Amino acid sequence: MWRRVASLSSSISSSFLAQTASRLNTWESLTTGIAQQAKGVIAPKEKTPFITFVLGGPGSGKGTQCIKIVETFGFAHLSAGDLLRREIASKSADGAMILNTIKEGKIVPSQVTVKLIQKEMELSDNHKFLIDGFPRTEENRVSFEQIIGVEPNVVLFFDCPEEEMVKRVLNRNEGRVDDNLETIKKRLTVFQALSLPVINYYSEKGKLYTIKAIGTEDEIFEQVRPIFAAFEAIPLNTRWNWNISALVVVIDMS
Ligand SMILES: Nc1ncnc2c1ncn2[C@@H]1O[C@H](COP(=O)(O)OP(=O)(O)OP(=O)(O)O)[C@@H](O)[C@H]1O
Ligand SMILES: O=c1ccn([C@@H]2O[C@H](COP(=O)(O)O)[C@@H](O)[C@H]2O)c(=O)[nH]1
Numbered sequence: 001m002w003r004r005v006a007s008l009s010s011s012i013s014s015s016f017l018a019q020t021a022s023r024l025n026t027w028e029s030l031t032t033g034i035a036q037q038a039k040g041v042i043a044p045k046e047k048t049p050f051i052t053f054v055l056g057g058p059g060s061g062k063g064t065q066c067i068k069i070v071e072t073f074g075f076a077h078l079s080a081g082d083l084l085r086r087e088i089a090s091k092s093a094d095g096a097m098i099l100n101t102i103k104e105g106k107i108v109p110s111q112v113t114v115k116l117i118q119k120e121m122e123l124s125d126n127h128k129f130l131i132d133g134f135p136r137t138e139e140n141r142v143s144f145e146q147i148i149g150v151e152p153n154v155v156l157f158f159d160c161p162e163e164e165m166v167k168r169v170l171n172r173n174e175g176r177v178d179d180n181l182e183t184i185k186k187r188l189t190v191f192q193a194l195s196l197p198v199i200n201y202y203s204e205k206g207k208l209y210t211i212k213a214i215g216t217e218d219e220i221f222e223q224v225r226p227i228f229a230a231f232e233a234i235p236l237n238t239r240w241n242w243n244i245s246a247l248v249v250v251i252d253m254s
């Protein structure tokens, strides 16, 4: 349910922008929401979603940079880790399983995480999403595509040396159950084995933007800023498609 933008304003001529624009996919709706929209269960989204996956090892600075992207470009920030921690705090049915998985530095089943992300996307008034810390595995990625029915427009990879990531996590001091040396080592192993293949996948698809995640927070953001500025520069009528899926009439014979 998505199509590639075919033409762009001739006034935008930088090669970077042209390259970026060619990657701009638009969607008519979150696919799974379409039937519900047509049945009037949920209100149709006015604008098509623009999805950025924010990837990188533990402590690479994903959350820190997401705050800056939100402030500057008005995205909604959905941290998969925060959504899972919220489930633990709310003592939901999956809470205990999620807590054990996080303590072990392992990955929560895709279905659980994708459903949490989907719910947040549907509840949001925003159409620009930063999905932070997800997908962490190829199975996560496929599950997102199947359940949500769309692919990301942009994938950011915060590339940070392990030594620096360990130092940052151990200094974070937010009381996280996984911010200890034993769990960090496990998380780094999981990142290498399961998350790097996802990053490689998006690199091959030409959607990956690698950020050198060392230096000050502001210095790092200066690598991030032009990526989103380029998308902002694309004229509105070529950036978003109005959602026409609400015009589809569903005749339910059941
Ligand atoms: N450029 C930087 N230089 C030094 N410290 C940083 C930098 N960016 C972030 N930090 C700090 O490092 C710690 C980890 O950053 P952050 O929480 O943003 O990482 P993360 O990638 O979201 O990690 P996780 O995957 O564990 O959630 C935080 O305490 C943050 O303040
Ligand atoms: O998609 C996800 C995201 C996170 N997890 C688990 O949560 C912790 C913490 O995540 P952060 O992004 O670092 O806050 C992570 O180590 C995983 O155990 C997950 O399973 N799936």
Ligand SMILES: [Mg+2]
Pocket: 062, 063, 079, 081, 133
């Ligand atoms: Mg984080």
